[in-house]
Amino acid sequence: MSPTIGVIVFPGSNCEQDALEAVTSLGAKSKLIWHDSFDLGSADAVIIPGGFAHGDYLRPGAIARFSPAMESVFAFARSGRPVLGICNGFQVLTEAGLLPGALQKNSGLKFLCKPVNLTVRTTNSVLTSQTVKGDGLRIPVNHFEGNYTCTEETLEELQDEDRILLTYEDNPNGSMGDIAGICNAERNVVGLMPHPERACHPLLGSTDGQPLLKSFIESSEL
Amino acid sequence: MNEPVHRTLGLTDDELEKIIEILGREPNHLELAMYSVMWSEHCSYKSSRVHLKRLPVEGEHVLVGPGENAGVIDVGDDIAIAIRIESHNHPSYIEPYQGAATGVGGIIRDIFTMGARPIAIMDPLRFGPIDDARSRWVAEGVVSGISGYGNSVGVPNIGGETVFDETYIGNPLVNVLCLGILPKDRLVLGQASGVGNLAVLLGSTTGRDGIGGVSVLASAGFGDEDEDTEKRPSVQVGDPFEEKRLIECCLELLDARLVVGIQDLGGAGLSCAASETASRGGVGMDFDVSAVPQREMGMEPFEIMTSESQERMLAIVSPDNLENVLAISKKWEIRSSVVGKVTEGGQLRILDGIDGPVLGEVPASSLHEDAPLYNRPMAPPDDLNARKEDKPEKYLLETNDFSGDLLNLIYSHEWITSQYDSQLFLNTVAGPGSNAAVLRLKHPVTGEDTGRGLAVTTDGNHRWCAVDPRRGSALTVAESMLNLACVGAEPRALVNCLNFGNPENPTVMWQLSEAIDGMSEACREFDLPVVGGNVSLYNESQGTNIDPTPIVGVIGVIDTLDAPPPGHKWSEGDRLIVIGPEPEGLSGSAWAFGKGYRKGILRELDYDLHKKICQVTRELVQKKLVTAVHDVSSGGVGVATAEMAIASGVGCSLARISSHEALFSESSSRVVLAVNPDELTNVEEILNAAEVPKARIGLAHGDRFTIKGLLDLELQSIQNKWENHLPIAFEGGTTQG
Amino acid sequence: MQFEATVEVQLKAGIADPQGSTIENATLKLGFNGIENVRVGKSIRFAITADDEVKAKEIIQDLCDKFLTNPVIENATIHLQGVE
């Protein structure tokens, strides 16, 4: 039985269909979950997709994290189910406190859309289990606020607990520790700024997003 | 103020006479305000309409031609594509960020009004010289405005153009094209029908922004002028979040077939939307101004009717469906209010309360159809012949720094394009920086991949059009055809945005008329229907008109999209071939303009040869016989090959390019091909069979960019110049004052 | 002399502030009542060295006009405080 991936849609989200297309192309079932509903239905795993939830007004994720669906995602995550935040979804997860740190404006103060090279730092997470440590992945970023920022203690903790999943080869946004993606202590909640769903089709220039999304789908079967 | 009111509103005495004739009485202030905005150049096309009629508009695949919010074409598989281009030049000069942002918002509304989901935008831009700090301020603001709005509203930006030239120093051009996709049977038109149906206003509140010229009507009510401008800002602020919800809400309403017609509110606001929907449907409308949600206290009816507040739509709904419409709006957190109802006859009545007093009453169609039409005086420039004689070739002896000249002409657009989301929706196979943008064609409802593709290009060339507006426009269309051929696409339709100076100047009118003739001729020759467009006049500052700048957007279809198109990257060892006629003349070239030689004569386009070149290029691309391909345009063969070398990271040795003309001429119908030696015979056979002129010009290899006898540069040095050109320029800082 | 300056850049009165309205709506949903007319601007703080307060103000005003604001849609308010 292929698992069902629920994709949360806030007003202003815009990558929800892309996430859906990518995970179904990899054999999962998927469905959209409107932010106003507490009911995550039969989702085995949840993706919070990219976009501009509530216009990113005030701060990305600042309003979205109060949605009913996020309350359910909170419980879902606490129960150990896989949760993935991509780009805006990562921002929502940090605002919601499900992941540590914050995402500030890019150090170059410009929106940035381009493919970047990432290095896999650990395979111990729901996003990276199917990858190889040290491998390079070419995946696009697409954000204005992708500059990962946290306290020195948090950074140390992330490093010590092997919770930095992906780093940039050539830091595009000023992120501390070149961080592109991290996970929580339980390793079932993950967030990353690059868009793996944009690298899942040969016509789009890279299929390096596939192992990440495959890992995620597989982890939701367990 | 001694000037009669109508004149301060920009209406002539004759126009007032006409209004009196239509109404059979003097108009009141509200009515006058509505006529003044609807009969403005911007809304009525009064100076250009007589000329626009000459453009060919019919074609096999055309579902909707000019006259609606967007053109619509059939691309097969029950899929239709809506396309439109519009300018937002003047607002972008005074507030670049918001001017450009609201330009993006406006064109996107034109597309989803048709029932189409917006899937891509493109942005042909023109700015003053990059060494001017204010022009950089404009450019930086415009680009971040397009980025800020477009990315957030969720429509990828897949291409465009950026030109810096002194002609735009006091008047930049910000044109935006939008493409939408719809199942053929969802097509809706912006019309009202069904007496008793309701007009529902969706979206933002209405404020005093953008009521422009008509604000004089109320100046008596306010004290000093400063306060007045403060209360009636000419600048509108875009709200991409509202627009995003408006898109989703409207598409859901259309999917559920809950609306009879729908219309965006653009120029002239509610006056335009109410009268346009009514007159297109052959009905009238009772419109209740008091029901319009207002952002500010104490707005006058004329302010409400002419406000250009952004992110609003007017839907025509049968009373049975009202409840459902309101429910869907609520889901998307879109404000909705019943503001009017469809009536018999053709009168647009403005009321204070739906059963309240009538504040104004005009025949709805008179606001459009009776708008004045001018055939303004035209005259070629007095020195036309002398200009033709003044060719750049005359000055050749003074200049022979081939390397320096080439390096000055190349720059990467990445500083701009990396600020745009170019990939959303997972369609973008070739994005910014390609010969033409290429999108996967997926069914808009099922999401199923058709295995086919769409290709789009925007082109404009003020240099060619300054030298000769007629030939320049024809060449612009030709360049678009060739761009599409380079990605293997068959052209289907064209839209245009005609950016010109002051139409009251006979030379400008002559330029406009010539350009339209050139464009018409080319479109007829290429069998390319014009499905829509926009005219932007009065692009002038301090009495100086911009060079004529018609921009075209052309869309085509790729039958089998199973691999990305060849692009600019050649491989070590590839043979390089140029196909097309011998280059001739430097007039209108980027090289010549860079040196200040802005006159001369353009060669006439050989349509038959151009068609052959397009055809054979398309064939080679479709058969995957070339590694790389680049049409020769701005900067000539020099820039084309340099860009290919930069993209590849592989240099080249070229020969048979031995003069300025050979290196920098932009004469048309030429393409650089890079061919793997194994395919060379094959390719040359096809070229021979096609009877197109061809010349082997060299070999891709190594780490130098060498043209025998002219220049020899390290590839790395070209690359650095290319990459750093814009970033270094912008590091010089910007200032708005 | 050195001064601490704060420049508050606000949208002019008639200009729409979508960010402000969205925040206002959100406060309601979060259960905060009685909050209205939310307007979002920038606050720019810096240290400036100038001969005297008048001179400092002049420089800052110039900076605002040229660079920190677009007077077409924004107003600036300057606060200044001596530190030495």
Added chain:
Amino acid sequence: MQFEATVEVQLKAGIADPQGSTIENATLKLGFNGIENVRVGKSIRFAITADDEVKAKEIIQDLCDKFLTNPVIENATIHLQGVE
């Protein structure tokens, strides 16, 4: 009672502020000397109705903690002024 509130949201001291540095560099290029330590924050103005000033401050503080700032990187300063 109604109050006019201004909440100034600033990045915490240790947090890098690229916007501030960019402005600082630009001032130099434009020929302004003596401008240093530029920090850019938000200024959020609104009207608030509450029983009294203490109550109003309480509500705003709560609003700041929950919503207007991200405590990981930001601080808020509250200014309040009665209007009735």
